[in-house]
Amino acid sequence: MTTAMSLPAPASVSVWDAVDEAPRSPVRAGLAERLFRHAVRELPVRVVLAGGERLGAGGPDAPLMRVIRPEAFFHRLGVDAKIGFGEAYMTGDWDSPDPAALLTPFARRLSTLVPRPLQSLRRWVDASRPTAERNTTAGATRNVQRHYDLSNEVFAAFLDETMTYSAGLFRPGVTDLATAQRCKLDRALDAAGVVEGTRLLEIGSGWGSLAIRAARRGARVTTLTLSEQQRALAVERVERAGLADHVDVELRDYRQADGEFDAVISLEMIEAVGAEYWDRFFTKLDRLLTPGGRAVVQAITMPHERMLATRDSYTWIHKYIFPGGQLPSIPAIERIVSEHTGIHPVERHAFGQSYAETLRQWRAGFTRRREHIAGLGFNERFRRMWEFYLAYSEAGFRARYLDVWQLVFAKPTTDGARDSG
Template sequence: MATYIPQHLENVDAQSWPALVSVTEPGRIVNFRTRQAERRFAVACDKAGIALGGESPDVEVVQEELFVRLAESGWLGLAESYMAGEWTATDLTGTLTKLLGADFQPQGRRSGTSVRSASRGDGHELPADLVQLCSVDGVSMFGGLFASGVPTTVRTSTKSFVSGAGRGSEPATHFVDVTTLSAPIGVERADFDAAQQRAAESLLDAALVDQGADVLEFPSSGGTIALLASARGATVDVLTADPDHQIAVEEFITLNGATDYVHPYTLKAPFPTREEWRGRYDCIISTEKLEYLGKQGAISYLKSLDRMLTIGGFIGLQTVVATDSFGPTSRQALSVLRSYVWPALRFSTITGLHTLVDKESGLRIIAEKHFGDHYLESLRIQRELFESHLREAAAAGYDPVFRRMWIYHFALLEALFRLGHLEAVQLTLTTRNRSGRR
């Protein structure tokens, strides 16, 4: 079908945002689908308690192209329409939460392909200037643990997915210490820096990082975790496949006087081969990487961690997982992140992670710490920080479309956490055949 560029998108960079500037031209079939999409959207908003009209609407439709995009692309079209400024919401997170909660299914005909990625899935990290706009310390964008959360721990018998489990010397089950943190109380933006420090310390504790330990952080989370590990008396190697990120980490480590203890390196590929990197480590730290790699990438990543961990060593791994309530609507809603930010985005369940680790590596998960409510507050603060830095984002070269996309990205993840469709967890892994330190 023919496309055209609406007047309100004439100033959008067509090379950077091709899907946004090209809208299907009206016609008999297009108009019919558009009217259907408009009706479904109105019904979903009514069901969800979202006001579309009146003196104080929750959602204001600025351009009718919203409904064309809904008919064409479903949830991706809804996001792209927001990026194009075709609709606004007084509370974007609340609106997305209500639409997801009402199981809104626009039934678009395409789900999207990768158009432009802030992180390309080839080992490159988010740009340092973008991370700075969303963080307190200027280098970290991982979820934090706030002080007011109360932990409850239960030792749970967990099924083993190792081949031959239940026969011979391989037990059918093993014990996992499952800790759940209660929701934080009275969280403010000023608490976020300490919360990220607390999350980093928790990961270091999970990996038993102490005096004299050889530690690997792979990939780098910006320098904060490596710096805290060095403060415990550990020697830290930091691996990244992004040369620009290595430079940023080196600057951070130099400014904090830890160059004798923290050593950043750039890899030639996202996952180091045995020939490129022969280091073996007592402790490995991984922060929010596994979910962006896809299944095959996650397998390659786990095998790399397995190879680089000493027998009896420990891994502290922080990641976001899907819960049992995560379904097709949640998956469709995330299509915008796969299209524009993380092409291989895939949230496994916690059982799926146990299965993956048992079947694809010589590792085993022995502890879980769940902190979804804390992660939700982290996302809210990161979104608010970015919104407060919109002028700086513009000065850094992020155009209005990108800025709206980045706000939408935070709001969407917030909505999925609010509904309990996503959960954040810190895992402790060790070698299955281990001896020594624990």
């Protein structure tokens, strides 16, 4: 019997299987090798090349990187470093006993790894983002399905019992992920003022954890997703919880939402909106909120200057994990809200180090269940791809290059009174 948790294995030819043999570009490979040697010479890491040559400034306990196939590794970096570095891990050109620890020093110096004079060449060597990955209504559906419709069982293999795929909030004394996720959900619901009778819209259903928790407070919930597999499992979980009369799970784009809501919550969905649509996203929140209502947007952010410098880049994350994605910055969000909406910020809370711990626990769970994931039909290259994604993300938060925020906005009442928080 097929359920929302037992779904077909992926097709035999997938994006991760399409990684070619290392491209050949001797000139660019030579330049990449020189830049790599320059970048690691002062980093607290140990790099060991095949043959025994050692690079890096790290001592015997520093994170270790083994470059198993140096020629292939440097050719991949030379053709496109932002994609080639991750592809080299996928194909086994390099390895590490703890990739997150290794990548953290790189993330701390991300803006200076390439000498500044060469950074001006980015626009000439960076791959451009595919037009097909723009987050039009049709494009957003394709982009979401490429990630979230892999298989519910893959996500269940490493997520906790709440099936929540966003940062947990590790309050003092909290160590287990399920408790941290409930802390995060409750904080968002409290910030949005969700109580019995609240009409709540959730943009980005996940697998239903927030909708279920809100419905248990007595809220009437409409939750939106573009993932058919997420919707199937969310509906199943809502029904098992006995809350089907309180929750509607709709396969719908946020741009197609209508109605009036006392609260709107969106947890880590804005990263999939695309920079060219951020104004539409926040304008839509404004239109959907009743006067006096509140919106909570949980957003992964990056430094503003780095967002501006890399906003047109096409990276390994875009190609393999989140097509069409773009992380915002706090100043970018504040400007858009100020210029395009009538809502205003009343509160914000950062908890990036909680995300680092969330990702550590996800990666540990993924690693423990590698054989189970293999049994679902996902091969070694897929598993290395996801291990790199989780480690790469964890490193970004550990280095404080990335952060995550719960941003709270309020809409003035009909008499123009503003909620001051």
